[in-house]
Amino acid sequence: MASSTRDIKRKIRSVNSTMQITKAFELVSTAKLKRARDRMDITKPYFDTIQTAVHDILSADKSIKSKFVSSGHGVKPLYIVVTSDRGLCGGYNINAIKKAIENVTSKEDAKFFAVGKKAYDTLRQNGFNVIDSFLYISEKPEFLHAAQIAKSATSLLEKGEIDSIHLVYTRFVSTISQEATDLLLLPIERPAASESAQATEFVNYEPSAEEVLKYIIPKYVESTIYGGMIESSASEQAARRIAMENASDNAEDIIDDLTLYFNRARQAAITQEISEIVGGAEALK
Amino acid sequence: MGKKFKLDVVTPDRVFFEEETDMVIVKTTEGDIGILYDHEPLVAPLRIGSMRVRMEDQTFKWAACSAGFLTVSGDHVTVVVDSAEWVDEIDMERALEAKRRAETRIQEGPEKGTDLVRARAALERAINRIKLREVR
Numbered sequence: 001m002a003s004s005t006r007d008i009k010r011k012i013r014s015v016n017s018t019m020q021i022t023k024a025f026e027l028v029s030t031a032k033l034k035r036a037r038d039r040m041d042i043t044k045p046y047f048d049t050i051q052t053a054v055h056d057i058l059s060a061d062k063s064i065k066s067k068f069v070s071s072g073h074g075v076k077p078l079y080i081v082v083t084s085d086r087g088l089c090g091g092y093n094i095n096a097i098k099k100a101i102e103n104v105t106s107k108e109d110a111k112f113f114a115v116g117k118k119a120y121d122t123l124r125q126n127g128f129n130v131i132d133s134f135l136y137i138s139e140k141p142e143f144l145h146a147a148q149i150a151k152s153a154t155s156l157l158e159k160g161e162i163d164s165i166h167l168v169y170t171r172f173v174s175t176i177s178q179e180a181t182d183l184l185l186l187p188i189e190r191p192a193a194s195e196s197a198q199a200t201e202f203v204n205y206e207p208s209a210e211e212v213l214k215y216i217i218p219k220y221v222e223s224t225i226y227g228g229m230i231e232s233s234a235s236e237q238a239a240r241r242i243a244m245e246n247a248s249d250n251a252e253d254i255i256d257d258l259t260l261y262f263n264r265a266r267q268a269a270i271t272q273e274i275s276e277i278v279g280g281a282e283a284l285k
Numbered sequence: 286m287g288k289k290f291k292l293d294v295v296t297p298d299r300v301f302f303e304e305e306t307d308m309v310i311v312k313t314t315e316g317d318i319g320i321l322y323d324h325e326p327l328v329a330p331l332r333i334g335s336m337r338v339r340m341e342d343q344t345f346k347w348a349a350c351s352a353g354f355l356t357v358s359g360d361h362v363t364v365v366v367d368s369a370e371w372v373d374e375i376d377m378e379r380a381l382e383a384k385r386r387a388e389t390r391i392q393e394g395p396e397k398g399t400d401l402v403r404a405r406a407a408l409e410r411a412i413n414r415i416k417l418r419e420v421r
Contacts, residue, residue: 042299043297045295049365050365053328056356202326203326203328204325204326205328206314207314207329211314211330212328212330215314215330216354223297
């Protein structure tokens with residue numbers, strides 16, 4: 001009996017120290033989440049402005065010709081998968097990776113850019129064609145990183161090694177909900193529905209519509225990747241906070257249960273000891 | 286003072302300017318253009334250069350901008366640039382340092398794996414900042 005109470009005590013101690021760690025993680029990611037959200041709020045207007053500008057140009061002028069604008073789906077897609085470098089964040093990484101390989105029909109044709117160690121490891125292990133990786137930047141993405149990724153992706157597209165670029169990132173819906181999203185970056189789909197609304201408005205392009213698009217589209221790719229990475233990093237912290245909160249709650253439950261067992265075992269030991277003493281005294285009479 | 290329109294200047298790391306003004310002058314790839322109220326709809330790429338915004342007291346406030354683009358639609362003007370700072374915000378030492386760095390990179394040339402296009406752009410940005418700071 002004595003050994004059993006000792007065992008339980010040891011278990012309680014171990015669960016307790018795990019709980020301390022998860023609690024600390026929770027606090028850290030709460031603080032990081034706040035910072036990541038602030039960053040997201042700052043970059044959001046830029047991101048939105050470019051998005052609207054590109055769509056306005058494309059919907060206002062139907063005659064624009066560019067190799068980056070077309071319809072129809074490609075057979076040689078490139079997926080840019082944004083995940084974290086570290087685990088312990090619930091389903092965050094695996095959801096993004098699953099989203100990326102959801103529509104992959106053949107492993108030979110699909111290429112991958114891994115942003116974050118988790119995507120790199122998982123995709124490599126499963127035999128996907130990871131042609132480039134960007135590690136240790138996903139927690140604090142800088143515009144420079146996004147520009148690099150955009151540059152190598154568009155150069156692949158220009159060489160014809162791929163025919164479409166998808167960005168897979170985790171959309172930040174709220175602090176308790178994040179959603180893995182697959183966004184088609186290039187070629188840009190022409191917005192079709194806006195024809196009636198403002199098609200009549202004449203927009204001037206200086207020097208020409210093609211020149212403007214040639215400049216804006218790389219910007220659009222860069223800023224969308226940047227926005228996606230910023231949003232993903234906020235989502236990562238939110239996911240980790242939730243995961244750690246659940247872990248701490250779980251640990252608390254386990255400790256409660258174990259304490260109950262411990263008390264029961266202790267009481268049983270005392271009762272047994274008393275009955276042994278009483279039995280011994282009876283026998284001496 | 287003429288009629289006013291809304292001017293937004295956004296960069297990746299902040300909303301730089303979000304107020305009403307009656308005139309802004311920016312440097313497009315074709316040269317400087319001034320935008321007044323009721324300008325026709327326009328989209329144009331911008332070069333590294335300066336931006337002038339006319340303030341309430343009719344003086345121009347100068348800012349250093351790097352590349353980006355400009356959209357004018359109705360009474361709303363949006364300038365999207367990679368970076369922007371008011372002239373009095375320019376960090377002279379940092380700009381000089383950036384200029385030196387870019388120059389050595391260009392001198393070392395491509396054999397050291399330098400991205401010449403990027404180094405030239407960095408040099409142009411640094412010179413733009415230094416020039417604006419000195420003149421204004």
